[in-house]
Amino acid sequence: MKLTGNNNYFEDFEVGQVIRHSRGKTMCENDNVGITLQVLNTADAHFNEDAVKDSFGRRLQFGGVTISMIIGLSMQDTGENALQELGLDKIRLKTSVFHGDTLYAYSEVLAKSDLDGKSGEVRFKHWGINQNDDVVFEGERRVQIKKKSAFA
Amino acid sequence: MSEDSFRQRAILAKKGHKFEDFEEGQIYEHHWGRTITDADNSWFSTQTLSFNPLYFNEPYAQSLGHKKMVVNPLLVFNTAFGMSVEDLSEGGGLFLGVDGCEFKEAVHVGDTLTARSTVVSKRISKSNKQAGIVSWFTEGFNQNGTKVVEFTRTNFVRFGNPSAIVMGDA
Numbered sequence: 001m002k003l004t005g006n007n008n009y010f011e012d013f014e015v016g017q018v019i020r021h022s023r024g025k026t027m028c029e030n031d032n033v034g035i036t037l038q039v040l041n042t043a044d045a046h047f048n049e050d051a052v053k054d055s056f057g058r059r060l061q062f063g064g065v066t067i068s069m070i071i072g073l074s075m076q077d078t079g080e081n082a083l084q085e086l087g088l089d090k091i092r093l094k095t096s097v098f099h100g101d102t103l104y105a106y107s108e109v110l111a112k113s114d115l116d117g118k119s120g121e122v123r124f125k126h127w128g129i130n131q132n133d134d135v136v137f138e139g140e141r142r143v144q145i146k147k148k149s150a151f152a
Numbered sequence: 153m154s155e156d157s158f159r160q161r162a163i164l165a166k167k168g169h170k171f172e173d174f175e176e177g178q179i180y181e182h183h184w185g186r187t188i189t190d191a192d193n194s195w196f197s198t199q200t201l202s203f204n205p206l207y208f209n210e211p212y213a214q215s216l217g218h219k220k221m222v223v224n225p226l227l228v229f230n231t232a233f234g235m236s237v238e239d240l241s242e243g244g245g246l247f248l249g250v251d252g253c254e255f256k257e258a259v260h261v262g263d264t265l266t267a268r269s270t271v272v273s274k275r276i277s278k279s280n281k282q283a284g285i286v287s288w289f290t291e292g293f294n295q296n297g298t299k300v301v302e303f304t305r306t307n308f309v310r311f312g313n314p315s316a317i318v319m320g321d322a
Contacts (some may be wrong), residue, residue, distance in 0.1 A: 003212055004209055025201060035199065036190060039234030040184055042167065043242045063247040064233050067199075068226040072200030081206050083216060085225040088253035088303070091166070096246075139250075 005082045005122040007111065009148035010120040014107045021073050027061055028099060031055065038063040045060045061097035073105035081151070083119055084144040091139035102131040110140065116119035118150040168242030170312035171274065171284040178271045180239040186231050187264040196227045223259040228301050229241050232292030233269040236305075240269060245283045245308030253303035257294070264295040272304060277316065285307040285318070 025031075035053035036046040038123045045052050067088075071079075079085065099104070111123040124143050146152075199205035205212040206222045213221045241247065259265070272287040286309045292301040311317050 001307075003209065023201065031199065035196065036234070037228065038196065039230040040186060041230075041234035041237045043237050045244070056282075064230040067250070068200045068202070069228060072197075072202040075201060077201040079202075082204055082206070084258070085255050087228070087255055088252055089248040091253070093247060093249060151206060 005041075005076070006148075006152060008077055008081050008145075010081075010112065010145040011152060012120065013112055013122050015109050015111060016066050017109045019074070019107045021107065023073060024102045024104045025068070025069055026100065026102045027065075027070055027097060030058050032059065032061040032065050032077050032099060033076045035065045035068070039064065055094070056098075061081045061099070061101075063093045063132060065095060066097050066103070066128065066137055067091060067139070069103055070105045070126055071141065073103065074107045074111075074124070074126055075148055078124055078141075079106050079143050079145070080124075081146045083145045085148055086121065086142040088142055089140045089142075091137070093137060095136045097130065103136065115144060117147070119144050119146055121145075137152075165299065167238055168244070169239065169285065169309075170243045171309045171317075172312045173243075174271045174274050174286050175311070176218065176271050176273060180269050181247050181275070182235040182239055182267045182269065182287050184235055185266045186235065188223065188227065188231065189257065190261045193227060193261050194223060194237065196223045196230075200224075202226065209237060212251050218258065218260060220260040220262065223261060223263065225255045227258075227299070228255065228265065228292060229253060229258050229303065232290055232301055232303075235265075235267045236269050236288070236290050240286075240288055241303075243306045244310040248285070248306045248308065250306075251304045255301055257298050257300045259294060265292050265300070267292045276311075277308075280308060282314055283310045285309070286320065301305055 033047045106127045108125045124141045194208045209222045269288040269290040274286045276284045288308045
């Protein structure tokens, strides 16, 4: 099956390479309220506008949604040919996100290593920024990616 | 009886815990559990632009040795996290970060997740008079009791009684 891109196999990544991902995503109720409640997160600062009118002033986006969205914005370029996501580390949420904010993602290849004949592990650093260029997210991610020699 | 007497008679069904409630080493078995459906997984993955067809194309997932579509690991992480919120962080305080998140085993659509957490550490921050900092180690399991995810999460957690907290030089 040829359903995935040809430029994001294990062999294609180079340590030190930095990628600016091309698409942004404006956060809306579907994203924050939808995913917060889908995953049974009961903290109502994420879905009760009245409760936060004197603190945040508006509903605060759940950090799990911000993490997922930044990794998602990077996914086609960094994980479309992944066999497996291995882990996340050093995740820091630096700036609060609200409905209407637009997020963009950047990635750097920190390391890569052979796993077996068919795949290798790539370690990325990801950054997420908002429409004002504030860093909202940074963190590392390890992914097991197909080798072109075995799959393409 | 006035028409809104129900409001005078009502007792708040409180939810969530405060900083003082946590003790290092304490374990919480979290509520509910969650079966991850096909719709959950496809919707979450496309909604977050998580474009790896393992998560929304069944024949593709099968071609890589899976019997069903793979549940997006970020949905596994978020579901274990979400189920932990009432016990750990609903009492208020910003979510600061996650360390050491490991995806231990693939989850497939139809699998059911549960979660538990252990209090790792709590400390008072000099700069925040309203909340301390707590870290928890959260583990997610499938219906067979196999661990599928683990991570350490750190939050500000509001003090129940800020005036009784000795700030010292912590």
